[in-house]
Amino acid sequence: MSGPDDVSGTPPRVVVVEDRRSMREMLTKTLTLEGFEVVAAATVADGRAKLAGGADAVVADLRLPDGTGLDILDAACALSPAPPVVLMTAYGSVDVAVEAMRRGATDFLCKPFDTVALVERLRALTRGNDGGGSDDGVVAVSTAMREVVARARQAAMSEVPVLLTGESGTGKEVVARLIHAASPRAAAPFVAVNCAALPAHLVESELFGHVRGAFTGAERDRVGLIREAAGGTLFLDELTEMATELQSKLLRVLQEGQVTPVGSSRSVAVDVRYVAATNRDLEAAIAAGELREDLFYRLAVVVLRLPPLRERPEDILPLAGRFLAQAGEARPAPELTEAARQALLTYPWRGNVRELKNCIERATLFHHGETIDAADLDLAPVAPFPVASSSETARSSETAPATTLAEAGQRAARETERRLILETLHRQRWNKRAAARALGVSYKTLFNKLRDLDIPKQPPRQVT
Numbered sequence: 001m002s003g004p005d006d007v008s009g010t011p012p013r014v015v016v017v018e019d020r021r022s023m024r025e026m027l028t029k030t031l032t033l034e035g036f037e038v039v040a041a042a043t044v045a046d047g048r049a050k051l052a053g054g055a056d057a058v059v060a061d062l063r064l065p066d067g068t069g070l071d072i073l074d075a076a077c078a079l080s081p082a083p084p085v086v087l088m089t090a091y092g093s094v095d096v097a098v099e100a101m102r103r104g105a106t107d108f109l110c111k112p113f114d115t116v117a118l119v120e121r122l123r124a125l126t127r128g129n130d131g132g133g134s135d136d137g138v139v140a141v142s143t144a145m146r147e148v149v150a151r152a153r154q155a156a157m158s159e160v161p162v163l164l165t166g167e168s169g170t171g172k173e174v175v176a177r178l179i180h181a182a183s184p185r186a187a188a189p190f191v192a193v194n195c196a197a198l199p200a201h202l203v204e205s206e207l208f209g210h211v212r213g214a215f216t217g218a219e220r221d222r223v224g225l226i227r228e229a230a231g232g233t234l235f236l237d238e239l240t241e242m243a244t245e246l247q248s249k250l251l252r253v254l255q256e257g258q259v260t261p262v263g264s265s266r267s268v269a270v271d272v273r274y275v276a277a278t279n280r281d282l283e284a285a286i287a288a289g290e291l292r293e294d295l296f297y298r299l300a301v302v303v304l305r306l307p308p309l310r311e312r313p314e315d316i317l318p319l320a321g322r323f324l325a326q327a328g329e330a331r332p333a334p335e336l337t338e339a340a341r342q343a344l345l346t347y348p349w350r351g352n353v354r355e356l357k358n359c360i361e362r363a364t365l366f367h368h369g370e371t372i373d374a375a376d377l378d379l380a381p382v383a384p385f386p387v388a389s390s391s392e393t394a395r396s397s398e399t400a401p402a403t404t405l406a407e408a409g410q411r412a413a414r415e416t417e418r419r420l421i422l423e424t425l426h427r428q429r430w431n432k433r434a435a436a437r438a439l440g441v442s443y444k445t446l447f448n449k450l451r452d453l454d455i456p457k458q459p460p461r462q463v464t
């Protein structure tokens with residue numbers, strides 16, 4: 001990860017938009033001396049042009065001859081990834097500042113301001129921006145997503161825990177990684193632990209570590225994932241799947257900043273930033289006793305809700321464009337026909353961004369000719385209400401309780417199947433061929449199951 005302090009990397013590029021020449025030159029000189037690459041502009045039009053060349057951060061005056069800093073902010077937010085924007089004004093009013101923050105500005109400075117503070121701020125905001133990091137590529141065009149990204153970047157600068165909610169596939173992990181990458185901890189590890197993909201009896205020692213001899217099979221000490229994330233960020237995915245006794249143990253770690261490995265009587269201090277995620281409705285999860293209320297309050301200092309894709313259609317085509325470019329890699333990406341675009345825009349995307357990504361990947365493999373047409377997308381016709389079984393579909397929507405019952409049964413079966421596969425994968429150390437053999441199914445069937453049951457293809461613990 002590069003930053004101004006890292007002589008080996010390219011300097012972060014800051015676009016400065018300021019009409020007053022003395023101020024523009026002062027900023028250019030100061031920031032250049034501090035190790036930034038500065039590109040200066042005096043107007044909105046010129047600023048837009050300079051932004052097109054890319055930016056790691058933007059500093060813009062609010063009052064500009066041909067518009068306002070908010071125009072620059074909008075142009076910056078349309079970039080992907082959107083660079084942080086710091087607005088400056090001599091006419092600071094709370095209203096404008098609030099509006100600017102609401103529209104995605106990262107910071108708002110009132111002139112005259114301390115340039116040292118600005119430099120510090122820019123350092124922090126651009127740290128980890130090496131142009132190819134894994135934080136790149138969060139597509140956020142809709143106002144709703146831009147707000148999420150802006151708030152995520154803001155939260156990244158502090159140490160506070162963040163709780164991410166949203167339906168499956170809405171981008172919770174993407175945002176968790178963004179928070180880490182935009183934080184001062186970016187150079188330290190990001191450790192993701194999927195609480196649903198760990199067999200219950202292993203969660204405790206996986207998280208907290210254990211000492212040799214703590215239980216049968218514990219042949220040596222293990223530091224555990226919390227300590228592996230030391231200095232960095234621990235991402236607790238599917239938090240509500242964690243047993244409630246463990247949740248209270250986790251709460252103690254959060255409160256005390258200390259972990260006690262299984263089998264040990266001594267606690268160890270640990271410095272970790274926590275980001276948690278769940279696709280469950282928080283109130284329902286708390287009411288059902290799946291999420292401890294005290295842990296919730298501790299983690300939910302900042303709650304970011306990822307809106308379902310159907311609530312932000314503006315993101316659909318930009319996301320599709322991104323996935324097309326990624327899937328095409330070396331070859332030029334095929335284009336979508338107008339009919340295909342319309343189909344993408346009207347489809348309900350119950351599986352959210354993940355479903356869109358799968359759809360585009362499938363289409364790039366199987367399309368005919370130069371373009372991707374609606375038929376190549378192979379979108380299933382939309383069912384008007386949940387389909388339980390063929391006998392259920394024959395009935396009318398008035399029989400809602402029966403559908404719910406059938407659904408509940410299906411869900412239970414699904415859950416059992418999911419657990420069986422997870423246990424097997426874990427036993428086989430995530431070797432999928434071995435797991436398929438152990439389960440007595442083909443490799444391909446196992447893959448389909450993983451997809452259908454929403455089981456990650458990677459082991460639950462990933463250290464990056």
Ligand SMILES: Nc1ncnc2c1ncn2[C@@H]1O[C@H](COP(=O)(O)OP(=O)(O)OP(=O)(O)O)[C@@H](O)[C@H]1O
Nearest residue numbers: 137138139167168169170171172173174279353354
């Ligand atoms: N805004 C986005 N820009 C680019 N890619 C995205 C965005 N949101 C999601 N994706 C992609 O969509 C897929 C699903 O996202 P992610 O894994 O973050 O979802 P999730 O909310 O964690 O889902 P789940 O609850 O099922 O774990 C990933 O491949 C991710 O890269």
Ligand SMILES: [Mg+2]
Nearest residue numbers: 172173237277
């Ligand atoms: Mg996830």
